[in-house]
Structures are given as C-alpha cells and as structure tokens.
Amino acid sequence: MLNYLKELCAINGTSGDETAVRNYLQEKIQNFPHILEMRTDALGNLLVHKKGKHFPKHTVLIGAHMDEVGLIVTGFRPDGRIVLDTVGGIDPDVVIGRAVQVPNVGIGVVGSVPVHNLSPKQRDEKPTKKDLVLDIGARSKEDAQKLVHYGDSVYYYSEWTELGGNKVASKAIDDRFGCACMLKMLEGEIPFDTWFAFFVQEEIGLRGSKPASFAVNPDFAIILETTTAADLDGVKGDGAVCRLGGGAVVSFMDRATIYDKELFRMAFEEAEKLNIPCQTKTRIAGGNDAGSVHVSRDGVRTMAISIPCRYLHSPFTVAQISDMEQSYLLAEKMLFKIHEL
Amino acid sequence: MTDVTLKKMLYTLCVVKGISGDETKASEMALSFLKNYCSNAHISHGNVMGTMGNSNENAPHVLLDAHIDQVGLIVTSITDDGFVTVGNIGGLDRRIFPDQHVKLHGTKTIDGIISTLPPHLSNGEEQVQRIEQVRIDTGYSADELKKILHIGDSVTFCGVYAEMMGGKITAPALDDRCGVASILYALDLLQDEEIPCKVTALFSTQEEVGERGARIGCFSANPDIALAVDVSFAGDGSDGTGIMGKGAMIGFSPSLSRKISRDLVKCADENNIPYQYEVMNGTTGTNADQFSTCREGVRACTVSIPLDYMHTPVEVIDIEDVKNTGLLLANYLRGCREC
The missing domain is CATH 2.40.30.40 (Peptidase M42, domain 2)
Incomplete structure (x- = not known):
C-alpha cells in the first residue's frame, strides 16, 4: 500500500484535472482479478465493481477522492x-x-x-x-x-520525505491515501461484491461523489480519508482533535455529516477485537465526501475511516505509516461486518 | 569556461550547505574550485583565500570578494513533545515559513517540516509567527531526537536547483554563491594571462550576520582596492533595482570609491560589457562597508548581480549576469595598472 501511496502522491491531479491519477488507477486495476466492471462517468469519477467470494447482502460503496488541492x-x-x-x-x-x-x-x-x-x-x-x-x-x-x-x-513541489517515528511527508496524501487503500483491496480477494468509487472534485465542495453515489445507489458507504491532526508542540487534550500514532480516526460527526451510530460503534468494537488502536475526533471539524454520499437518493448509511494528518492541504502533509496500516485493516474488517447488519 | 561548466559549478556551489558560522562544507567546495587558479589557495579562519597575478611589490593589489555563507536557522532547543525551536541566522522572511521543508544538520542530517497551526488553533490570528514561536516537526520523539540533534546545530531550507525560461536559474543560496561563481569565472578567463595587478580572491564567512569574515579577510590580504561581488534586488530598474539580464550593477555611493565606480563603468564601456548603475545613499549593506574602513582605508566598490526573491529558498538569477559580472571583473583586472 505504501508503494501505491508514494506513486500516487507523485502524480499531479487537482480538482477538475484528475486524469493522470485516474489513468494510473485504471492501469493498475485492469490487471487485478475479478473486476466485473470499470467505467468513468461524465465528471471523471472512476467506478469499479469487483466480485467477492459471496453474493452481497447489501450494496456497499467504498470511496476516496482522486483530486488534491x-x-x-x-x-x-x-x-x-x-x-x-x-x-x-x-x-x-x-x-x-x-x-x-x-x-x-x-x-x-x-x-x-x-x-x-x-x-x-x-x-x-x-x-x-x-x-x-x-x-x-x-x-x-x-x-x-x-x-x-x-x-x-x-x-x-514536494518530494516524498521520510521523517522520524515511522512518519512520512508529501503533498496529496489527502486523499491518495484513500486511493492507495482501495487499490490494495482491489488487488486481492474481497468477501462480497463491492463498488469502489474514486471521486473527482472533493476539494471544491464534495462534488464528484454526488453523481457517483447516485449511480452506484449503495445501501452502505465507507469513505476512506485523511483528517486534521493538531497534535503539535504543546497542544494538550481535545485541541489536538486526533493524534498521529493513535490509529484510524472514526468520526461521529463533522461539519458535513452526522455519521451512522451503529457503524461508528461497530468500528470501535472491531478495532478492539483486531487489537489495533482507533480514535475519534475531539472537535466537530472538517468534512469529506460522506457529506454528499449519505444524503444521496433516499439516504445511505455512511461511515468514514481516516488517517490523522498534520498540515493538510500543504506541500508537506505529515502522516504515520502505522495509522495507514491500521486504517486499512479496519476498513477491510468493516467491509465484511457490514454484511452482518 | 563553457556555459555548461559554469552552470555545473554554480549548481555544485549552491547545493552545499553553509549557514553563517558553519560554512565549512561550502568553503571546502569553493576552495576546490579556487585551487584551479590560485596554487596557494587555503582556508584561514573560515575564509577561503588565494592569490594570483603580478607578484611585483609595486603592482596594485585588488581584492575580489564574495561571501560564502547563506541565511538559515540554528537549533535553540528541543521541546518535551519533540519539536525543535530555532533562532534565525541572517534576515529571514517568517511569512514564508509555514510548511517549509528543512534539513537539520545534527550527528546525521534529518528532514523536518516547519509546523503550522490548523485554523481552530490559530484562532483566525493574522499575525505571522515570531521566531520564538516557530517549531520544526521531525517526526521523532524528544528522546530519539536528542540523540541526533543538539542545540547550536544548523538548519537549512530545502530549495531546488532548476533552469527556468530564458537562462534564469533558481536555487537556494544563490546569495552569494553566484558571486563566488562570477569571481571564479573571471579567474578562469585570466588564467593564462599576465595581468598588471596582484589579485586576492576572498570567499568570506558571516556576511549575513554582519560582514565579519570580510573584516578579518581584508585585514589579512591588505589590498589597495576591494570589490564586493554580491547580489542586489532585481526589479524594473526604476527604483534602484537592477534589471535581470542587463549585466552587473556597478555601485555608486558616498561610502564607495567614486574613482573605482567610474573605472568600472569606463572598463565596461570600452569592452562593450553590459552593466547598470546601483546608486545608494550611504553604506551598502555589503562587505564593501568593511573594506572601505579596513586598516588605513581601502578603495572599495560593489559589483552586484540582480537577484529575485532574496533570502528565500527560491532565489532567481540570470546566468548571463553571472557571466557578464565575471567578464567585467576580468577586464577591470586586465587594465588595473595603478591605484
């Protein structure tokens, strides 16, 4: 996954100009097994339907945005x-x-x-x-x-830079992390048939995810994202919002969405079973494609799994590799557990 | 020297680090180039010095100076949370600090990012952070970091060396490595010639913190004439700035020798070398201020290369100006028979 992320961060693609990112993804995905369908819509969203081991009980969409600021x-x-x-x-x-x-x-x-x-x-x-x-x-x-x-x-202009403490710095980690995570899921076996949506135009108002979620018409959605961590020098308590090294961030609410309560609780239970850390945001801040997905058509039960990042929307966003790995594990588990609901 | 060789030399000079007081790597690089022209080149108290030309005692003695140091930061502490506090070395623009990529030169060189506050913590504050508020994020914990980094270690900004449109070049530390390059370019032009004067090349330390290397370097060389080859502000030429690509800016100022200023203009005119004027109203903010009052007084002048975005990691110059500055210096030395 880290290798995908590194390659994806090096590609340039701002909102409305995501072609190079989409081309990279298509090139990878076309060689992956059990791809039922891959198509690009009018806005440039890349929608991929992958076959799982079992017939799905629900239509599930996993989404991340391709664009960067x-x-x-x-x-x-x-x-x-x-x-x-x-x-x-x-x-x-x-x-x-x-x-x-x-x-x-x-x-x-x-x-x-x-x-x-x-x-x-x-x-x-x-x-x-x-x-x-x-x-x-x-x-x-x-x-x-x-x-x-x-x-x-x-x-x-920023080169992929390795910092101390298992951390990396680069542009575009928001949200190539989500894209890299989805690539890793797509390359292997998945439990149930699932839609993977790579959105355009998140950064200018959660726009690509509107037609994409309309088209997929899911029952459940998992958004893979990045979120602001302010665990900076001298910042104590809730002001940090979330912390690098604290594992996946699962929010109960941000400025665009009040998340599905059952999925929120389930994420923490599953993280505990997996013995991986999981945290929530201690401030109601930010927003992501969940904001448009959860109100798509007649409503979608939605959760977001994010990695904590320092200095989002900057040439050098800093993130921790362990958080990425744990977020992936949690997303993979939730993809399975949703079908028990 | 071909353009390719010149650019390669400039690149090599710009990528080595040498903030004021910690110039060793940059000085050693400059020394390796100077040795090609001055067999006695050496480093003395950090300054790179070497002589060439007429060794006759009565020959005029010209000092060509460019400073070797660059602006940067210095580690002042490591906080309990593992962030680095810094002081500034030279005049820096704190407005450009947020999220800059820096290198911290401890027992090994590590990467750091200058910390920025997200909106909910900056409280909409519109003030730029004071230097004592600045924090560098290296990713390490305090305990890990203290094994690598120590108070007093140097921090440099990362820039990229790149050729731009129309012969322009961006790189960190062009102030004043492009001055060093222009002097080396001049010495290269003169290397097989007999010139009427004695020349000392000086690549001086600590200009950015108060022209200190120049003071001792000039005393040591004891020249008759001293030229400070530095950079100056690029612009449209209407307000004391220099137009990029129009050649060296020859200084005129109450603190400079009017004779040398005029001699430089005359030399440029006679040899069809492009130049422009840089008129100042007092001291010059360059090493020339030290030269003029050195020992019993030295006839000093400035020769400046127009540069954009001074003291940022993305300084920009025109390579033609470096060449024309070198050409002016070489021709001045060819004609310098008396002082």
Missing part, C-alpha cells in the same frame, strides 16, 4: 509573471517562497517581496491570495503564454 492560472502580467488562484482550501503562506510544478514548463517559483524591503508591520502580516504570483523566468506576457495557458493547473 492545487493552483490555477488566472492571468498574466506584462512582465511575464503569472497570476494564480487556489483550487481547494489553501493558505497562501504555504505557497509563497517555494518552488511549484508547472506542467509543460517544469519548475517555477512563487516568490515574495524580499524581507529587506518590507516594513516591520508588513513582516508580520500574513500573505494573501494577491501574493500568489508565479515566475517561470518569462520576461513578457507573450513569452509566458508560449508555455502556459489560462486555466492550467499548477502543483506543489
């Missing part, structure tokens, strides 16, 4: 610099002062006014979207437009 070209300046806007929730201070990937160009930089030329007040003011100006080396608008076009996607 990124940047989009909105304009050109006479001096050759390129104006960017954010795609998804990005704080401009994790973009300025670093290199970015510009398709068709290679490396560009989002610079900043040199600190020497800022007033003491300006030095303490957070950058805003106005500061998101890309430099590819072009000296004129015409120069820049030879290689870059309106609407082009621009991506974080």
Whole structure:
C-alpha cells in the first residue's frame, strides 16, 4: 500500500484535472482479478465493481477522492509573471517562497517581496491570495503564454520525505491515501461484491461523489480519508482533535455529516477485537465526501475511516505509516461486518 | 569556461550547505574550485583565500570578494513533545515559513517540516509567527531526537536547483554563491594571462550576520582596492533595482570609491560589457562597508548581480549576469595598472 501511496502522491491531479491519477488507477486495476466492471462517468469519477467470494447482502460503496488541492492560472502580467488562484482550501503562506510544478514548463517559483524591503508591520502580516504570483523566468506576457495557458493547473513541489517515528511527508496524501487503500483491496480477494468509487472534485465542495453515489445507489458507504491532526508542540487534550500514532480516526460527526451510530460503534468494537488502536475526533471539524454520499437518493448509511494528518492541504502533509496500516485493516474488517447488519 | 561548466559549478556551489558560522562544507567546495587558479589557495579562519597575478611589490593589489555563507536557522532547543525551536541566522522572511521543508544538520542530517497551526488553533490570528514561536516537526520523539540533534546545530531550507525560461536559474543560496561563481569565472578567463595587478580572491564567512569574515579577510590580504561581488534586488530598474539580464550593477555611493565606480563603468564601456548603475545613499549593506574602513582605508566598490526573491529558498538569477559580472571583473583586472 505504501508503494501505491508514494506513486500516487507523485502524480499531479487537482480538482477538475484528475486524469493522470485516474489513468494510473485504471492501469493498475485492469490487471487485478475479478473486476466485473470499470467505467468513468461524465465528471471523471472512476467506478469499479469487483466480485467477492459471496453474493452481497447489501450494496456497499467504498470511496476516496482522486483530486488534491492545487493552483490555477488566472492571468498574466506584462512582465511575464503569472497570476494564480487556489483550487481547494489553501493558505497562501504555504505557497509563497517555494518552488511549484508547472506542467509543460517544469519548475517555477512563487516568490515574495524580499524581507529587506518590507516594513516591520508588513513582516508580520500574513500573505494573501494577491501574493500568489508565479515566475517561470518569462520576461513578457507573450513569452509566458508560449508555455502556459489560462486555466492550467499548477502543483506543489514536494518530494516524498521520510521523517522520524515511522512518519512520512508529501503533498496529496489527502486523499491518495484513500486511493492507495482501495487499490490494495482491489488487488486481492474481497468477501462480497463491492463498488469502489474514486471521486473527482472533493476539494471544491464534495462534488464528484454526488453523481457517483447516485449511480452506484449503495445501501452502505465507507469513505476512506485523511483528517486534521493538531497534535503539535504543546497542544494538550481535545485541541489536538486526533493524534498521529493513535490509529484510524472514526468520526461521529463533522461539519458535513452526522455519521451512522451503529457503524461508528461497530468500528470501535472491531478495532478492539483486531487489537489495533482507533480514535475519534475531539472537535466537530472538517468534512469529506460522506457529506454528499449519505444524503444521496433516499439516504445511505455512511461511515468514514481516516488517517490523522498534520498540515493538510500543504506541500508537506505529515502522516504515520502505522495509522495507514491500521486504517486499512479496519476498513477491510468493516467491509465484511457490514454484511452482518 | 563553457556555459555548461559554469552552470555545473554554480549548481555544485549552491547545493552545499553553509549557514553563517558553519560554512565549512561550502568553503571546502569553493576552495576546490579556487585551487584551479590560485596554487596557494587555503582556508584561514573560515575564509577561503588565494592569490594570483603580478607578484611585483609595486603592482596594485585588488581584492575580489564574495561571501560564502547563506541565511538559515540554528537549533535553540528541543521541546518535551519533540519539536525543535530555532533562532534565525541572517534576515529571514517568517511569512514564508509555514510548511517549509528543512534539513537539520545534527550527528546525521534529518528532514523536518516547519509546523503550522490548523485554523481552530490559530484562532483566525493574522499575525505571522515570531521566531520564538516557530517549531520544526521531525517526526521523532524528544528522546530519539536528542540523540541526533543538539542545540547550536544548523538548519537549512530545502530549495531546488532548476533552469527556468530564458537562462534564469533558481536555487537556494544563490546569495552569494553566484558571486563566488562570477569571481571564479573571471579567474578562469585570466588564467593564462599576465595581468598588471596582484589579485586576492576572498570567499568570506558571516556576511549575513554582519560582514565579519570580510573584516578579518581584508585585514589579512591588505589590498589597495576591494570589490564586493554580491547580489542586489532585481526589479524594473526604476527604483534602484537592477534589471535581470542587463549585466552587473556597478555601485555608486558616498561610502564607495567614486574613482573605482567610474573605472568600472569606463572598463565596461570600452569592452562593450553590459552593466547598470546601483546608486545608494550611504553604506551598502555589503562587505564593501568593511573594506572601505579596513586598516588605513581601502578603495572599495560593489559589483552586484540582480537577484529575485532574496533570502528565500527560491532565489532567481540570470546566468548571463553571472557571466557578464565575471567578464567585467576580468577586464577591470586586465587594465588595473595603478591605484
């Protein structure tokens, strides 16, 4: 799974521009056993139906989103610099002062006014979207437009980095982790026939999951995701929300969903039986595709299993490998247990 | 020196680390290049020094300087939760800190990410973190980390060396490794020539914390003339900035020798070397400020390479400016018969 994740994180695909991610997934999945159907819908969602050992009691959808947060070209300046806007929730201070990937160009930089030329007040003011100006080396608008076009996607530049304590840092772990987890399920045997949905456009409002869940029409859904951990220096108690190393995060509620109570309880019971840690969020925060899936058609019983991540939506999101493995085990178990309901 | 060789040298100089006070790796790399032109090249109190040219006692003696140090961070403590607190080495822009990838140089080099607060903990605060609030996340626990990292260890920002459109290059530490490269480029042009002056090349330490290496290096060399080859702000040229690709910026300032400034302009004009003016109104914020008041006084001037995004991990220069700076220096030395 870690190898899938590493490869998936290196691929660029922001909301509305997920083709490269989908191509990678399709290429892998077409060689996996017992694939009944694989199709791409009008928005770009990839829907995969895999045969299990048994005929399913319920229609179950497992979902994760393919898109990552990124940047989009909105304009050109006479001096050759390129104006960017954010795609998804990005704080401009994790973009300025670093290199970015510009398709068709290679490396560009989002610079900043040199600190020497800022007033003491300006030095303490957070950058805003106005500061998101890309430099590819072009000296004129015409120069820049030879290689870059309106609407082009621009991506974080970050290499897969191994940190201490079994942790890794990379862009796009949100939500290539979910995609990697689903690939691992798809490559092996599963207990019951299951739909696997790789969604588009989560980061701009849980959009791809709407038509995908309509199409699959599931009874139950498991969303595999990432969620904010704030177990930072000196953060005690509930402010941490969840902690790296604390295992899978199963939420009872976030800003988009009140999760199915029975599935919530069941997850903790099964984790205990598996002897793996499992935690919930101590703040009502965030949201994911469960928000649109659970209200699809006449309603879907939905749960989310997430890995805790520090610095989500940044070039270097930090996650712990043990949490990934335990989340996978729990998801695999829940896929089985749902059919006992 | 071909463009490929120059770029390779610049790349090699930029990827080695050397924050102020911890320049050894960068100095040793620069020394290995300088040895090609100065057989007596050596490191003295951290400064890289070497001489070439006319050894006659009466020949004018020109010091060519570029600083070898770069800005960075220094470890000030390891917290109970295993995060690293830091102080700044040189002037840094804290606005760009969140989620930057850094290398921490302890008993081994490890990766770190500068911690950022999620919205629910930052309480919508719009202030940039003060340096004492900054935390680096290495993933390790405090006990594990204390075996690797110690107070006083250096931390460097990760950047990427990349060639951009139209001959521009981005890399960390271009301030002032591109100055080092331009001096080496000049010495390369002169290596088989007899020149009228004696030349000392100085790659000086601790510029970013107050031009300290330059002070002792200049005293030691005892030159007649000293040129600080550094970087300056790129822009549209209308506000004291330099236009990238239009050549070296020749300094004019009350603290600089007007004669040397004019000689440099004359030299550029006579040899059709592109250049631009950089007029300052007092001290220059470069090593030239130390040179001019060294010993009994030295005729000093600045020769600056226009650079964008100074003191960030993504500094940008134009390789043509490095070459034209080297060309200007070489031609100046060819014509320097008196001082």
